[in-house]
Amino acid sequence: MTDPLHTDLLDLAQEAARRAGVLLRDGRPADLAVAATKSSPIDVVTEMDIAAEKLITGLIAEHRPDDGILGEEGAATEGTSGVRWVIDPLDGTVNYLYGLPTWAVSIAAEQDGETVVGVVAAPMRGETFHAVRGHGAWDGERRLACRPAAPLEQALVSTGFNYVADVRAHQADVAQRLIPLLRDIRRGGSAAVDLCDVAAGRLDGYYERGLHPWDLAAGDLIAREAGALTGGRPGERPSGALAVAGTPGVFEPLQRLLEDFGAWHD
Structure with a gap:
């Protein structure tokens, strides 16, 4: 049986990753790699990155206001619950800039310094990976296993x-x-x-x-x-x-x- 706390953390991480993935996927200008409404395409990517982190941290704060947060785009709070969220709202920014599909939203939850929940959503690949410590790794309903040993x-x-x-x-x-x-x-x-x-x-x-x-x-x-x-x-x-x-x-x-x-x- 999964610890009820870990189940709650997983559910929250999955929902936050889903919402951020939709924001990034649907909010990306079609001509981002060659033109932009700002001074450069990089500015637009940065704005999307910051918006995704704000969405994630806002959802976490709404449901778990006492948790700590560490985010790539500057979010940093200590928290008092023993749980800390470690967030990369857009991993693979150059791929995102060029319209390549290999970018992701990465959200982990630590409890007392150990990672207990991980979610990686790759919207353009149609995949959301997740794991709870001690309960295997999954892509949706498919359990994952690394390759057999090879030289x-x-x-x-x-x-x-x-x-x-x-x-x-x-x-x-x-x-x-x-x-x-x-x-x-x-x-x-x-x-x-x-x-x-x-x-x-x-x-x-x-x-x-x-x-x-x-x-x-x-x-x-x-x-x-x-x-x-x-x-x-x-x-x-x-x-x-x-x-x-x-x-x-x-x-x-x-x-x-x-x-x-x-x-x-x-």
Whole structure:
């Protein structure tokens, strides 16, 4: 039986993600990538991002006013209930800008510092992933399971790159060294969706440096509840230094290579 509190948190997270996803999907101008009503297309994306976070935090405050909140667009309240929401209202902003479908609303709920609920809604893909700690990971009514163990040389692995040129150059070097050792590498553009794709068996692994808590929180729980392993540098939890997820057969050798190749520093 799911803890009634966790059920309530899941219901609220799903409704908030659904509403924010509709706002972002239906509010995106058709010509966003080439023209905008503001000074640049980026301004419009930022406005949509902020509007989505305001919608989410407003709904949470209405139902659970004593909870804490940490949001990408600046929402930060301590709360007194022991529950904190970690929110990325639009993960994959460049994809959103260009009209690519891989962007998502990511909402996680922590209880006493541990993530207990995660929801990642990808409206343009028609998918909403969710997990409650200890109760598996799901895409709607379909239970998710990561891929069967495969050797690293047969692994399809996704990653992401920083927007700072010097950092990207080092990350490209790491990827270049990895590619001959894997089946192939992908760059999806949304950390939350990549983690869910590991959970859904579409990727064998994923890694990235430079993520924030709101990028990771929901997707990390969903991946783990689908049977994947997650971490950072060896013996550490996922963090801004490095986040790694993978099937049980891929996770440790991938993590070791990333350590050897210095993926954890710029």
